[in-house]
Amino acid sequence: MNILAIDTSTASGSVALLQEGRVSFEKFLEARTTYSEKFMIGLEALLQEAGISIKGVEGVAVARGPGVFTGLRIGIGVAKALAYSLQIPLWGISTLKALASVTGLQEGRVLACMDARKDEFFVGGYEMVQGRAGPPFVKEALVPMEGVHRLGSDPHSSLLVMSEETCLHFKEKGLDWREVVGDRLHIQSLSARIIGQLAWLRHQAQESDEALTLSPCYLKVSDAERRSA
Numbered sequence: 001m002n003i004l005a006i007d008t009s010t011a012s013g014s015v016a017l018l019q020e021g022r023v024s025f026e027k028f029l030e031a032r033t034t035y036s037e038k039f040m041i042g043l044e045a046l047l048q049e050a051g052i053s054i055k056g057v058e059g060v061a062v063a064r065g066p067g068v069f070t071g072l073r074i075g076i077g078v079a080k081a082l083a084y085s086l087q088i089p090l091w092g093i094s095t096l097k098a099l100a101s102v103t104g105l106q107e108g109r110v111l112a113c114m115d116a117r118k119d120e121f122f123v124g125g126y127e128m129v130q131g132r133a134g135p136p137f138v139k140e141a142l143v144p145m146e147g148v149h150r151l152g153s154d155p156h157s158s159l160l161v162m163s164e165e166t167c168l169h170f171k172e173k174g175l176d177w178r179e180v181v182g183d184r185l186h187i188q189s190l191s192a193r194i195i196g197q198l199a200w201l202r203h204q205a206q207e208s209d210e211a212l213t214l215s216p217c218y219l220k221v222s223d224a225e226r227r228s229a
Helices: 035-050 069-086 095-101 145-152 164-172 177-184 192-204 223-228
Strands: 002-007 014-019 022-028 059-065 090-094 107-117 120-129 132-144 159-162 185-187
Touching (some): 002 069, 002 192, 014 035, 014 192, 022 035, 059 069, 059 095, 059 192, 069 090, 090 095, 090 192, 095 107, 095 120, 095 132, 095 159, 095 192, 107 132, 107 145, 107 164, 120 145, 132 145, 145 177, 159 177, 164 185, 177 185
Parallel strands (some): 002 059, 059 090, 159 185
Antiparallel strands (some): 107 120, 120 132
């Protein structure tokens, strides 16, 4: 089964093709003038390298957020259109759950953190079950810096995972996580491959989402919405 995986939840983004659950090809999106332009160029390059047309895609997985507003709208819009037009399965994957799963921790607690800008952060805490993010011990939410410090400092969390960019943002504000949690800090970036791998697990469990009803998980309002309020 060919699964097209899409991650447009970050400023960079990536696409990947998985065959029977294994990553065969992956492309990181190059910097372009618009997100839509770099996404379409990356997608075309991926399919060309894989030697298949879009009709050869048999399932599509997409990061549903939280994350970058523009990226999520584009990625989810394309994923839903493909699933509907090709009549193939669709899986929406939480970016915070995906980030927690990247750690490889089989059992224990993981707190995942993503930069939401303006000194706010997306966080979600999960009980890991056989390497997969299971029941939450911290509900996915938008949290200010002091709230993340309180949650991340909790010794009951086995790991704190975030990207290098997010870690640097904290450090610029005077919070060095390496000093706070030591080797419990796990630096990892999200990519389309983990989105596809989690979708494959859902496929094996005979789970999927409806193309007509899948929606982004923003967890915050956009600047435009804030200005118009």
